[in-house]
Amino acid sequence: MRTPKYEAKNRAIDWLNQYIVKNSNSKLPSTINILSKIHNLEIKPLDTSPIESNSWLSGFSDADANFSINIHKRSNKNSTRVQLYYRLEIKQNYHITDHEGNKASFYPLMSQLGMYLGVTVHSRSRLIKDKYFHSFTVISQNKNSNLKITDYFDKFPLLSSKYLDYKDWAFILKLQNSNPITTSYLDKALKIRTDFNSTRTTFNWNHLNL
Structure with a gap:
């Protein structure tokens, strides 16, 4: 990503990663099912390639x-x-x-x-x-x-x-x-x-x- 929208993408990644942490000990079947399908995402730097x-x-x-x-x-x-x-x-x-x-x-x-x-x-x-x-x-x-x-x-x-x-x-x-x-x-x-x-x-x- 190259545009200032990079900031919004990072906020979305932070929210997802925090959701995983906050619900890692959940006993709810629906939450466990969700967590089984997602994983932490890494925030990449701005794209500066040609x-x-x-x-x-x-x-x-x-x-x-x-x-x-x-x-x-x-x-x-x-x-x-x-x-x-x-x-x-x-x-x-x-x-x-x-x-x-x-x-x-x-x-x-x-x-x-x-x-x-x-x-x-x-x-x-x-x-x-x-x-x-x-x-x-x-x-x-x-x-x-x-x-x-x-x-x-x-x-x-x-x-x-x-x-x-x-x-x-x-x-x-x-x-x-x-x-x-x-x-x-x-x-x-x-x-x-x-x-x-x-x-x-x-x-x-x-x-x-x-």
């Missing part, structure tokens, strides 16, 4: 990221542009405070991700129904960062329906890299956009088969 070394980012992306295919007319030009983005956004601070009353920031984690992709971490504030929301965002949109995205997710596939969006996104990226002339793949991009992200109606879960 991001590309395991599937952590894949799980994080299933929850908080999205892939975008933006198609728009170029200003003052009679042509169309197709832009591909991977975007991950998360709130700036974890809601639990430490013993000094400070909230843990997600910035160190997002900074690591930004450095891995070679992109900038953006800070964003929004007012929604009289409440401010502050977040950090990492966006992959250039050739080098998108290449890292495909290298990573081909090695550590997503598990949710975002896998389907990623495969469509990666397909357009491959066409874009093989022929930079937009008209060579524009029709395919337009077609994919009709069944992509929130407009997706076609689903299959073959990628979950072992």
